[in-house]
Each structure stands twice: as structure tokens, then as C-alpha cells.
Amino acid sequence: MAFPSLRPTWCEIDLGAVAHNLRQLRGLVGPEVAIYVCLKGDANGCGAVAVARRAEAEGVAGFAFGNVDSALACRDAGIASPILLYPSCLPEVASLLEEKRLMPTLSTLADVAAWDQAARGRLSVFLKIDAGGFRAGALPHEGAAVAAAIVQSRHLHLAGVYGHPMTSYGFEDESYTRAQLRGVEQALAEIDRAGIAVPVRMVSSSAIVLAHPEADLNAVDPGRLVLGLPFPAVAERKVEWRPALIGLKSRLVMVKSLAEIGDVEPAPFMTRRAGMRIGLIPFGWSDGYPRKMPASATVLIRGMRVPLIAPSHSELLRVDLTDCAEAKVGDEVVLLGRSGEDGIDLDELAGQWGVSTHDLAPAIGKTLPHRYVG
Numbered sequence: 001m002a003f004p005s006l007r008p009t010w011c012e013i014d015l016g017a018v019a020h021n022l023r024q025l026r027g028l029v030g031p032e033v034a035i036y037v038c039l040k041g042d043a044n045g046c047g048a049v050a051v052a053r054r055a056e057a058e059g060v061a062g063f064a065f066g067n068v069d070s071a072l073a074c075r076d077a078g079i080a081s082p083i084l085l086y087p088s089c090l091p092e093v094a095s096l097l098e099e100k101r102l103m104p105t106l107s108t109l110a111d112v113a114a115w116d117q118a119a120r121g122r123l124s125v126f127l128k129i130d131a132g133g134f135r136a137g138a139l140p141h142e143g144a145a146v147a148a149a150i151v152q153s154r155h156l157h158l159a160g161v162y163g164h165p166m167t168s169y170g171f172e173d174e175s176y177t178r179a180q181l182r183g184v185e186q187a188l189a190e191i192d193r194a195g196i197a198v199p200v201r202m203v204s205s206s207a208i209v210l211a212h213p214e215a216d217l218n219a220v221d222p223g224r225l226v227l228g229l230p231f232p233a234v235a236e237r238k239v240e241w242r243p244a245l246i247g248l249k250s251r252l253v254m255v256k257s258l259a260e261i262g263d264v265e266p267a268p269f270m271t272r273r274a275g276m277r278i279g280l281i282p283f284g285w286s287d288g289y290p291r292k293m294p295a296s297a298t299v300l301i302r303g304m305r306v307p308l309i310a311p312s313h314s315e316l317l318r319v320d321l322t323d324c325a326e327a328k329v330g331d332e333v334v335l336l337g338r339s340g341e342d343g344i345d346l347d348e349l350a351g352q353w354g355v356s357t358h359d360l361a362p363a364i365g366k367t368l369p370h371r372y373v374g
């Protein structure tokens with residue numbers, strides 16, 4: 001953001017947790033394996049530029065993006081490390097990618113022809129292998145032919161080969177995961193037999209890093225794990241991860257006593273209690289709050305748990321301050337984080353909203369200003 005946000009609502013991101021998680025990851029994969037941090041979804045709502053800066057300071061090998069605009073923003077913010085683009089743009093932007101040193105993903109012989117024609121000087125590219133996710137990528141038996149076409153092209157340079165087994169998207173099937181890993185291995189073996197050099201070999205997103213140490217190859221590209229989101233792990237890869245998203249906070253912009261409003265009709269959507277006081281929080285479903293107010297929705301104000309009042313609004317929530325007599329305009333409201341002796345953690349907030357912890361940061365990180373700590 002070019003100017004400081006005036007919004008009194010923000011999420012807190014702990015960059016110390018990002019650094020901690022990267023050191024844990026380094027401990028698991030050892031010194032030889034390159035770490036490419038996946039920064040999809042604006043680093044899962046945590047802010048790609050800030051996360052990339054911290055990760056670069058920790059000495060990672062590079063970054064991977066699913067959104068070319070986000071990758072360009074990082075490059076222009078001074079991120080100098082190699083950047084891989086998952087399939088996300090068309091050959092017509094080839095010259096800009098060359099200039100900015102962004103490496104697109106190619107899957108087919110037609111891709112190779114189109115990108116080679118569009119490139120001017122030398123464009124580094126990655127080949128993706130599709131071993132059963134049926135998204136981007138050459139099928140394992142086609143991999144060597146596409147790799148050969150890349151090395152024989154005029155302008156393209158093969159920087160690496162990667163795969164992304166479909167797992168951890170509510171689709172966990174251990175034998176299918178293994179079959180996909182074998183598919184990528186088979187393609188790499190055929191590329192090797194063809195005498196083609198593959199500098200970067202990578203197949204491990206977070207779920208694979210934690211459950212398949214044998215699949216580290218010479219590089220890994222986890223994303224959510226670096227941000228401290230939980231995944232199942234094999235025993236030797238169970239370590240302490242710290243969440244990067246540690247706070248979702250706002251401040252009361254209005255407090256009023258309903259005793260003062262006279263003869264207004266009782267509202268059908270809420271019971272008005274004698275002496276009731278309500279407060280307004282400038283945050284709502286346009287910012288990621290659930291459209292249907294959760295039954296257990298509570299926030300912390302002055303260390304006290306206070307209930308929200310249904311319904312939720314586009315950019316406002318109402319809170320029942322009747323039992324929090326000292327609450328006044330400007331007070332901090334904690335939806336996630338600590339307040340006094342009490343706290344609401346990611347699991348509790350996800351439980352209130354009826355979502356997974358993996359859904360929280362992308363939901364709220366899109367529109368809210370970020371405050372970085374650590």
C-alpha cells in the first residue's frame with residue numbers, strides 16, 4: 001500500500017514465524033535441497049512481497065507464483081531471486097517475462113512452439129509433468145519429448161522439471177499419491193536417459209514434504225507449510241510450525257445505548273434488552289466474515305468475551321456491549337489474537353466460522369491491511 005491505511009481493521013502477520021518455519025524446513029530437507037517458496041494467493045493472504053523479503057533474507061533459492069501480476073509486483077519490489085510461474089499467462093507476455101526474469105511453465109509441444117516464437121533472447125522455462133492431477137503438465141510418457149523440444153528450441157532454456165501430485169485438497173489417497181510421484185520419477189528418468197540436463201527437480205508441496213521425505217529430489221516448493229498451516233506428517237517430519245497469521249483486529253467506531261432511542265419498533269431480528277448497548281466493528285462479509293452470523297460468534301474487548309449480534313453486514317458487525325460497561329469508541333476488538341488474559345486462536349476462529357484454518361487467511365487477507373510483526 002502506497003499510503004498508510006486509515007482503516008481501523010487489520011490482520012497481523014508474524015514474519016518471525018515465516019523465518020522460524022523456513023529454518024525448520026531447512027532442518028528437515030538438509031542443506032543440499034533448494035527451497036522454492038510457493039507464494040500463491042498473495043502468500044495465502046499474508047502478503048507476497050513481505051513474505052518474499054523475509055524468505056529471501058533466510059536464503060531460499062527462489063519463489064513460485066500462480067499469478068503473474070503478483071510475481072511482477074514482487075520483482076518490482078526488489079525481490080531478486082529466481083521466480084517460477086505456475087501456468088498463469090500467455091506467450092504474448094514472453095518479452096516482459098524475459099526482462100523480469102520470470103520463468104513460465106510449459107506442458108505441451110504446442111506450448112514450446114508458441115513460447116519459442118514469442119521469445120526474443122533467452123527465456124528460462126519449467127516443464128511440468130502431469131502424473132494424475134489432470135491439470136497442467138505433460139503426461140509422464142510425453143515428458144521427454146517436450147523436454148527435448150525445449151532444449152532444441154531457439155530461445156528457450158530448460159531451468160527445471162516439476163510435478164504437483166494432487167493431494168491435500170480434500171483428496172487424500174495415499175496409493176494414488178504414490179502413483180503420481182512414480183509418474184514424475186518415470187518422466188525424469190526418461191529425460192535423463194535422453195541426456196537432457198534438468199537443473200531443478202521438484203515435486204513436493206507442503207503435503208508431500210511432510211509425508212514423503214523420499215520425494216525431496218533436489219528442490220521443494222511448499223507454500224502453506226511456510227505460513228504455518230497444519231498438515232499431517234510422518235514421524236520424522238513432525239516439527240513445531242508457527243502460524244504466520246496471528247491477529248485479526250479492529251476498533252469500535254461507534255457505541256450507543258438502545259435505552260436512549262425512545263419508541264423505535266422492536267426489531268424482528270434481535271431481542272432488545274433493557275439497557276442494551278451495542279458497538280459497531282468496521283469489518284464484515286465483504287472482508288471475509290461469514291455471511292451467516294455463526295451462533296457462537298464472540299470477540300474480545302478489554303480482555304472480555306462479548307457476543308456479536310446477527311446478522312452480519314457487508315462492512316459492519318454489531319457487538320453486544322451490555323456486559324462490557326467500560327467499552328468505548330476506539331477500543332480494540334480482537335477476533336483473532338490476545339486481549340488481556342484471554343485469546344482466540346486460529347482453531348477457535350475457524351470453528352466459529354465453520355471453516356478450516358486453511359480458509360481463514362485467504363478469506364481475510366485479500367481486503368484487509370496487513371501489519372507485520374516479528
Ligand SMILES: *Cc1c(COP(=O)(O)O)cnc(C)c1O
Binds near residue numbers: 204205
Ligand atoms: C500450490 C502449489 C504448491 C504449494 O502448495 P502448498 O499446499 O501450499 O504447499 C506447490 N507446487 C505447485 C505446482 C502448486 O501449484
